[in-house]
Amino acid sequence: MDHEADAYRTDLMTITRFVLNEQSKYPESRGDFTILLSNIVLGCKFVCSAVNKAGLAKLIGLAGETNIQGEEQKKLDVLSNDVFVKALVSSGRTSVLVSEEDEEATFVESSKRGKYCVVFDPLDGSSNIDCGVSIGTIFGIYTMSHNDEPTTEDVLKPGNEMVAAGYCMYGSSCMLVLSTGTGVNGFTLDPSLGEFILTHPDIKIPKKGNIYSVNEGNAQNWDGPTTKYVEKCKFPKDGSPAKSLRYVGSMVADVHRTLLYGGIFLYPADKKSPNGKLRVLYEVFPMSFLMEQAGGQAFTGKKRALDLVPEKIHERSPIFLGSYEDVEEIKALYAAED
Numbered sequence: 001m002d003h004e005a006d007a008y009r010t011d012l013m014t015i016t017r018f019v020l021n022e023q024s025k026y027p028e029s030r031g032d033f034t035i036l037l038s039n040i041v042l043g044c045k046f047v048c049s050a051v052n053k054a055g056l057a058k059l060i061g062l063a064g065e066t067n068i069q070g071e072e073q074k075k076l077d078v079l080s081n082d083v084f085v086k087a088l089v090s091s092g093r094t095s096v097l098v099s100e101e102d103e104e105a106t107f108v109e110s111s112k113r114g115k116y117c118v119v120f121d122p123l124d125g126s127s128n129i130d131c132g133v134s135i136g137t138i139f140g141i142y143t144m145s146h147n148d149e150p151t152t153e154d155v156l157k158p159g160n161e162m163v164a165a166g167y168c169m170y171g172s173s174c175m176l177v178l179s180t181g182t183g184v185n186g187f188t189l190d191p192s193l194g195e196f197i198l199t200h201p202d203i204k205i206p207k208k209g210n211i212y213s214v215n216e217g218n219a220q221n222w223d224g225p226t227t228k229y230v231e232k233c234k235f236p237k238d239g240s241p242a243k244s245l246r247y248v249g250s251m252v253a254d255v256h257r258t259l260l261y262g263g264i265f266l267y268p269a270d271k272k273s274p275n276g277k278l279r280v281l282y283e284v285f286p287m288s289f290l291m292e293q294a295g296g297q298a299f300t301g302k303k304r305a306l307d308l309v310p311e312k313i314h315e316r317s318p319i320f321l322g323s324y325e326d327v328e329e330i331k332a333l334y335a336a337e338d
């Protein structure tokens, strides 16, 4: 389906109007979520513009600092983090922020506090910045369940308690994909209007796909079920065609392709990283939330990803997510191992 052409033929639905429409279904709503989201959208536009100018403005390269995970921070990582922290605090709708780039959670001062907690990866796919390959921003939103002083406990909650999640991909076009718990919708930035327009309404992931996406360089350290699964993708014994391999190395880009084309994205545990690489709060949960909302599944190797209860804000987990039937297959292999 030519989503973009359809959107322009029928109706120019901006992301703001879309969220206002959704909000009008809840008479008690006071517009807080719309204001929060419009500040997230502003942050995405700002980072998109910085990404587009990165080479020209000398924003590529290292910033000279190391973040909490011991990774070198890139200039764009630092800039994106500043942009989102400012955008979220100035919305007046947040109380707790967790960013990949900040060791501790940020607690918003009382005069600027609001009812939401936002967890985010301001710039995902950092290793791809310098060569101009797609990167993105990932976010998840929780609501505060009390009016007392905020603590990290307010975000150490299972992903199934998120009220919204999304990502923005800075690629050949800039796309924001969002779920507020009633399906998944995709919006494309029209640079001439400066507006995100609904181009991919009600995204549903195909039930089964023919692509698998994994860093196969780690294969020697994988466990049995992951090894068997990837072997099956390459050498199917049931007469089905072998799957194609696609791996960008930016979670946003790999998950975006999986969502639209179907298939499976894997970042498994391995002997060197027994908890995998991807971070629960701001990578695994938002992407798992979107996958489930689009009709797919997300599994950790042990359980439904959204049922994890993180104990630390930068906790990691293995993740297998994508088309319903593809994830069923890997679940069966882990169940057989048990």
Ligand SMILES: O=P(O)(O)OC[C@H]1O[C@](O)(COP(=O)(O)O)[C@@H](O)[C@@H]1O
Residues within 6 Å of the ligand: 100, 121, 123, 124, 125, 126, 127, 215, 249, 250, 251, 252, 267, 277
């Ligand atoms: O290089 P690897 O080990 O395959 O890891 C790729 C993964 O690492 C990440 O780049 C980590 O994200 P950050 O760039 O936000 O640290 C994911 O986007 C991606 O899925």
Ligand SMILES: [Mg+2]
Residues within 6 Å of the ligand: 121, 123, 124, 125, 251, 283
């Ligand atoms: Mg990331």
Ligand SMILES: [Mg+2]
Residues within 6 Å of the ligand: 100, 121, 122, 123, 124, 125, 126
């Ligand atoms: Mg990052």
